[in-house]
Amino acid sequence: MNWQAVKAIYIFEMARFFRTLMQSFISPVISTSLYFVVFGAAIGSRIEEVEGVSYGAFIVPGLIMLSVITQAISNASFGIYFPKFIGTIYELLSAPINFLEIVMGYVGAAATKAMFIGLVILGTAALFVDLSIQHPIAMLAFMVLTCLSLSLFGFIIGIWAGNFEQLQLVPLLIVTPLVFLGGSFYSISMLPEGWQTVALFNPVVYLISGFRWAFFGMADVPIGLSLLAIAVFTGLCLGAIWWIFKSGWKIRN
Amino acid sequence: MAAIVEIEDVKKVYDGGFAALKGVTLNIEEGEILALLGPNGAGKTTLISTICGISRPSSGAIRVGGHDTVSDFRAARSLVGLVPQEVNLEPFETVWRTVRFSRGLFGKPKDDTLIEKILRQLSLWDKKDTAIRALSGGMKRRVLIAKALSHEPRVLFLDEPTAGVDVELRRDMWEIVAGLKADGVTIILTTHYIEEAEAIADRVGVINNGKLLLVEDKDALMTRMGQKQLRIDLQDRIATVPPALHGFDLELAEDGGSLIYRYDTRADRTGIAKLMAAMSEEGLVLRDLQTSQNSLEDIFVGLVHEPEAAA
Ligand SMILES: Nc1ncnc2c1ncn2[C@@H]1O[C@H](COP(=O)(O)OP(=O)(O)OP(=O)(O)O)[C@@H](O)[C@H]1O
Numbered sequence: 334m335n336w337q338a339v340k341a342i343y344i345f346e347m348a349r350f351f352r353t354l355m356q357s358f359i360s361p362v363i364s365t366s367l368y369f370v371v372f373g374a375a376i377g378s379r380i381e382e383v384e385g386v387s388y389g390a391f392i393v394p395g396l397i398m399l400s401v402i403t404q405a406i407s408n409a410s411f412g413i414y415f416p417k418f419i420g421t422i423y424e425l426l427s428a429p430i431n432f433l434e435i436v437m438g439y440v441g442a443a444a445t446k447a448m449f450i451g452l453v454i455l456g457t458a459a460l461f462v463d464l465s466i467q468h469p470i471a472m473l474a475f476m477v478l479t480c481l482s483l484s485l486f487g488f489i490i491g492i493w494a495g496n497f498e499q500l501q502l503v504p505l506l507i508v509t510p511l512v513f514l515g516g517s518f519y520s521i522s523m524l525p526e527g528w529q530t531v532a533l534f535n536p537v538v539y540l541i542s543g544f545r546w547a548f549f550g551m552a553d554v555p556i557g558l559s560l561l562a563i564a565v566f567t568g569l570c571l572g573a574i575w576w577i578f579k580s581g582w583k584i585r586n
Numbered sequence: 587m588a589a590i591v592e593i594e595d596v597k598k599v600y601d602g603g604f605a606a607l608k609g610v611t612l613n614i615e616e617g618e619i620l621a622l623l624g625p626n627g628a629g630k631t632t633l634i635s636t637i638c639g640i641s642r643p644s645s646g647a648i649r650v651g652g653h654d655t656v657s658d659f660r661a662a663r664s665l666v667g668l669v670p671q672e673v674n675l676e677p678f679e680t681v682w683r684t685v686r687f688s689r690g691l692f693g694k695p696k697d698d699t700l701i702e703k704i705l706r707q708l709s710l711w712d713k714k715d716t717a718i719r720a721l722s723g724g725m726k727r728r729v730l731i732a733k734a735l736s737h738e739p740r741v742l743f744l745d746e747p748t749a750g751v752d753v754e755l756r757r758d759m760w761e762i763v764a765g766l767k768a769d770g771v772t773i774i775l776t777t778h779y780i781e782e783a784e785a786i787a788d789r790v791g792v793i794n795n796g797k798l799l800l801v802e803d804k805d806a807l808m809t810r811m812g813q814k815q816l817r818i819d820l821q822d823r824i825a826t827v828p829p830a831l832h833g834f835d836l837e838l839a840e841d842g843g844s845l846i847y848r849y850d851t852r853a854d855r856t857g858i859a860k861l862m863a864a865m866s867e868e869g870l871v872l873r874d875l876q877t878s879q880n881s882l883e884d885i886f887v888g889l890v891h892e893p894e895a896a897a
């Protein structure tokens with residue numbers, strides 16, 4: 334295992350993040366505040382409570398997930414797409430490292446950034462609503478797992494993408510709708526019965542449900558199922574990345 | 587001397603079906619400087635990329651320091667440094683970070699003293715905290731070299747290191763290469779300049795159309811390449827070369843309107859002064875003079891048409 338290389342990649346990637354720390358910090362704060370104004374104040378005045386939790390607090394896990402998922406994907410996809418785009422990937426390909434080390438460096442950095450954003454949002458949300466977290470450790474663990482698995486997914490998109498449009502395409506066309514339809518702002522049980530069944534095919538439902546359980550002790554789907562869903566998703570992504578490096582797809586001719 | 591890089595019948599067919607390497611076999615000796623010459627599209631970069639792991643050989647085998655570059659890639663690649671032809675660098679990073687990153691990537695522990703030494707050697711020390719995008723083209727090229735040297739390679743590939751580089755930097759580069767050779771580093775460089783191969787290489791390889799046409803000791807090759815022609819246009823045509831000039835390698839051209847003199851640029855005396863003296867004694871009046879060297883292209887054409895060299 335070439336740990337020096339993992340460390341080098343991780344530090345190099347994090348440097349990009351620190352260069353734009355203010356942006357990284359301010360934009361989630363502002364967008365979270367806006368969500369609270371729009372959803373919390375406007376809708377919250379009509380929906381008082383969801384399953385015994387005030388609507389303002391109820392949407393916090395969904396809000397965090399929404400940002401963490403998009404950030405993890407965009408950070409990780411950009412992180413590996415950029416060296417491909419500017420040509421510096423030659424160095425990764427000629428270095429004595431294997432795919433696992435490359436992935437650990439890039440995905441680790443992308444997940445760290447997403448985690449940071451998630452915590453900033455959590456802090457901002459605490460300013461707007463009273464939050465009591467029932468299972469704080471499980472909450473953090475869930476957040477870490479989500480950051481990691483979605484960063485893996487983003488990494489694949491970054492390798493696949495041939496241009497900047499494609500880099501945006503998957504997050505925009507698939508991920509954002511799935512997150513919005515995944516119960517970020519409502520409980521699945523509020524949907525008509527037919528749609529509840531459809532929702533169970535949305536992987537994001539499992540993430541948000543599990544995360545919400547860590548906050549309020551209630552979930553749309555059993556927590557074990559949520560964990561299983563993350564594990565399967567992570568396994569699929571890792572398998573895909575292993576295959577990508579083995580075959581050289583899109584990176585090594 | 588033992589071969590540090592062994593290339594055995596390597597073929598490379600790109601995805602589109604284009605055969606860029608058509609069976610290259612070459613042993614590179616430890617400690618030597620090998621210059622690879624060849625026209626655009628010959629396959630020089632492809633060969634280097636295939637050795638370094640950027641592309642995979644379609645068939646054949648490559649070993650570096652005895653380690654197969656595919657099955658034992660870690661051991662093989664950790665011996666190799668690469669300075670690519672294209673200037674590919676992260677624009678927003680500083681020189682220092684970029685170079686340090688390379689060392690880490692190759693699994694070497696942090697060594698700031700070494701990196702400082704390399705940057706000073708390449709006259710980059712005062713630019714160490716400058717972002718790459720604020721460097722000139724020649725400086726960027728030096729950063730690429732610093733990156734490759736940062737992990738102390740035993741074999742260094744320089745893909746056209748002096749393309750688009752000013753005369754002074756080219757001299758510096760040659761000096762650096764000489765210094766590395768003195769440290770025992772094996773160096774393979776590609777170039778389009780014969781003078782460059784002449785100045786620093788021990789052996790010269792010529793590659794064209796994905797085939798290695800020859801690998802030869804530099805001195806032997808340079809004798810063949812070093813021929814120069816002097817064309818002397820005369821005021822009045824002459825029918826034959828005057829007997830007084832028979833001692834010179836002369837040829838009559840342009841219906842007697844000019845003389846072609848062949849000489850070796852590396853000979854102690856070119857004989858030009860003597861020829862001029864002899865001509866004025868003969869009363870031949872010059873209208874114009876022109877010299878031309880065997881160009882690399884001429885030599886390629888020559889090589890391709892020489893059946894024994896191509897075989
Ligand atoms: N990724 C690729 N896919 C398909 N063909 C390629 C690829 N890279 C190079 N080639 C082709 O392979 C041939 C050899 O290219 P290569 O870059 O090795 O030449 P070169 O000798 O380095 O030339 P130059 O002096 O211009 O740098 C060229 O015909 C080129 O078009």
Ligand SMILES: [Mg+2]
Binds near residue numbers: 630631632671745
């Ligand atoms: Mg080239």
